[in-house]
Amino acid sequence: MSVFLLLVVVGLCSAQYNPNLNENRTSIVHLFEWRWEDIAAECERYLGPNGFGGVQVSPASEHLIMENRPWEERYQPISYKICTRSGNEKQFRDMVTRCNNVGVYIYVDIVMNHMTGYGAGIGTSSTCGSYFNSGARDFPGVPYSRLDFNDKKCRSSNGGIDNYNDAYQVRDCQLLGLLDLALEKDYVRGKIADYLNNLISIGVAGFRLDASKHMWPGDIKAILNRLNNLNTKWFANETKPFIFQEVIDLGGEGISASEYFGNGRVTEFKYGVKLGNVIRKWNGEKMAYLKNWGEGWGFMPNGKSLVFIDNHDNQRGHGGGGASILTFFDSRLYKMGVGFMLAHPYGFTRVMSSYRWPRYFVNGKDINNWMGPPSNADGSIKTVTINADTTCGNDWVCEHRWPQIKNMVIFRNVVDGEPFSNWWDNDSNQIAFGRGNKGFIVFNNDDWNMDVTLKTGLPAGSYCDVISGQKEGTKCTRKQISVGNDGSARFQISNTSEDPFVAIHVNAML
Ligand code: QV4
Numbered sequence: 035m036s037v038f039l040l041l042v043v044v045g046l047c048s049a050q051y052n053p054n055l056n057e058n059r060t061s062i063v064h065l066f067e068w069r070w071e072d073i074a075a076e077c078e079r080y081l082g083p084n085g086f087g088g089v090q091v092s093p094a095s096e097h098l099i100m101e102n103r104p105w106e107e108r109y110q111p112i113s114y115k116i117c118t119r120s121g122n123e124k125q126f127r128d129m130v131t132r133c134n135n136v137g138v139y140i141y142v143d144i145v146m147n148h149m150t151g152y153g154a155g156i157g158t159s160s161t162c163g164s165y166f167n168s169g170a171r172d173f174p175g176v177p178y179s180r181l182d183f184n185d186k187k188c189r190s191s192n193g194g195i196d197n198y199n200d201a202y203q204v205r206d207c208q209l210l211g212l213l214d215l216a217l218e219k220d221y222v223r224g225k226i227a228d229y230l231n232n233l234i235s236i237g238v239a240g241f242r243l244d245a246s247k248h249m250w251p252g253d254i255k256a257i258l259n260r261l262n263n264l265n266t267k268w269f270a271n272e273t274k275p276f277i278f279q280e281v282i283d284l285g286g287e288g289i290s291a292s293e294y295f296g297n298g299r300v301t302e303f304k305y306g307v308k309l310g311n312v313i314r315k316w317n318g319e320k321m322a323y324l325k326n327w328g329e330g331w332g333f334m335p336n337g338k339s340l341v342f343i344d345n346h347d348n349q350r351g352h353g354g355g356g357a358s359i360l361t362f363f364d365s366r367l368y369k370m371g372v373g374f375m376l377a378h379p380y381g382f383t384r385v386m387s388s389y390r391w392p393r394y395f396v397n398g399k400d401i402n403n404w405m406g407p408p409s410n411a412d413g414s415i416k417t418v419t420i421n422a423d424t425t426c427g428n429d430w431v432c433e434h435r436w437p438q439i440k441n442m443v444i445f446r447n448v449v450d451g452e453p454f455s456n457w458w459d460n461d462s463n464q465i466a467f468g469r470g471n472k473g474f475i476v477f478n479n480d481d482w483n484m485d486v487t488l489k490t491g492l493p494a495g496s497y498c499d500v501i502s503g504q505k506e507g508t509k510c511t512r513k514q515i516s517v518g519n520d521g522s523a524r525f526q527i528s529n530t531s532e533d534p535f536v537a538i539h540v541n542a543m544l
């Protein structure tokens with residue numbers, strides 16, 4: 035009996051670690067600051083057909099309108115009305131329906147640790163026109179009042195967090211001056227749960243929980259316990275929302291990521307920092323060391339982690355990372371980093387999709403890192419236009435449409451469930467590994483050419499390299515690799531090649 039109960043409990047709990055993806059899909063993409071209408075179109079015209087599993091969208095709750103419209107206004111909620119710079123509720127609903135209908139699911143960024151900053155002021159400068167008074171802690175759009183915030187509970191010199199080794203301060207005081215919600219209150223939990231259940235009823239598949247480090251794991255759990263199962267129009271009965279918590283744990287702080295494992299997955303920030311160092315060859319790192327990548331590098335357990343090369347914060351010098359983080363600005367190294375991530379079995383993978391901004395460093399700091407998405411004179415976000423060559427216009431970078439990245443998203447789908455196998459390295463920066471008998475990838479990040487014959491584990495045949503080109507009809511558009519009867523193949527990669535790596539998989543076999 036007790037064994038049975040235990041199994042039931044484990045079965046129920048495991049759901050929030052599962053991204054609920056459609057069959058044969060394994061990754062999500064963060065379409066940072068995209069309009070709901072553009073996301074709906076992208077699901078239908080690109081993400082669905084190319085095997086993307088889902089989209090992380092920017093916060094969906096009504097937020098402050100700030101001067102010059104920086105991106106960070108999305109992280110200053112005014113109410114839980116679905117009414118943002120990305121569009122209104124009707125457009126949000128339409129997006130979820132259209133994406134779900136093509137098997138691409140929506141994961142919403144949830145800001146529930148706080149409301150806007152204490153200095154936001156009084157007025158209706160919010161995306162749906164809801165009144166607020168930050169000084170009085172008055173948010174009638176929810177409604178929240180003084181009673182719903184942690185002002186009395188916080189014990190620090192100035193109401194902010196000045197010691198990250200003090201877990202009480204980190205959870206009960208103001209992050210960056212943002213009004214900290216009293217999440218132990220039944221009333222507050224109820225308001226947040228209502229918002230999340232509204233999103234669930236519309237058809238979303240899960241949530242990113244922003245600033246999770248600043249919330250007590252038990253408070254998060256209490257809110258999650260109130261959530262409904264996913265909408266059965268698209269999901270199986272009794273499916274729980276997928277949960278991933280934003281906790282930046284690079285070690286050395288009072289709070290560790292493992293405290294959050296009971297609630298769902300957690301962002302593994304060490305991943306991008308360390309892979310950035312390896313690919314940049316900083317600190318004596320080299321790709322040969324990636325042989326035991328994953329838990330062997332001190333990362334959280336595979337089943338608990340959400341991994342990414344860069345995110346909307348650390349690509350612009352905000353929260354968690356530093357100089358080693360690879361971004362679209364270093365496109366050559368970036369493609370290698372994303373390629374490695376998507377080929378390697380560790381973690382649930384998220385691809386970043388950004389907009390361009392005029393990065394400008396003064397004393398090592400990018401003074402333009404506040405800049406919001408491409409926008410029109412009236413502050414509305416510019417639409418994502420699509421060029422004839424499938425790239426994006428209007429300053430949208432669309433990393434997810436870079437052919438090498440798109441093809442590696444497909445690679446990951448093809449090799450899903452296959453073991454890490456046939457590792458090879460030259461003790462320097464040339465490495466190769468396979469995924470069972472389904473796929474194989476080879477990198478040359480050394481300063482000299484590579485010409486090696488390696489055991490791939492793949493069935494004999496001719497394969498199209500999906501990095502330099504891809505399979506189209508019965509032909510390869512660029513490099514072709516032939517695997518012999520013994521499973522071995524010759525790889526020649528010039529160190530000066532724009533993309534010094536090669537990837538093959540069984541769905542790109544001629
Ligand atoms: C300013 C002053 C403060 C003053 C306050 C008074 O600097 O001294 O107390 O006004 O109102 C912005 C500004 C910040 C401003 C604050 C409040 O940068 O200067 O304070 O708002 O008005 C994003 C941005 C933040 C931004 C925030 C809200 O990155 O710069 O703050 O949005 O607009 C830690 C956390 C981690 C967090 C990371 C950035 O552990 O959880 O910092 N990451 C998430 C999101 C991130 C978001 C938040 C959390 C907050 O990924 O994008 O912050 O929701 O590592």
Ligand code: CA
Pocket residue numbers: 147204205206207214215248249
């Ligand atoms: Ca808090």
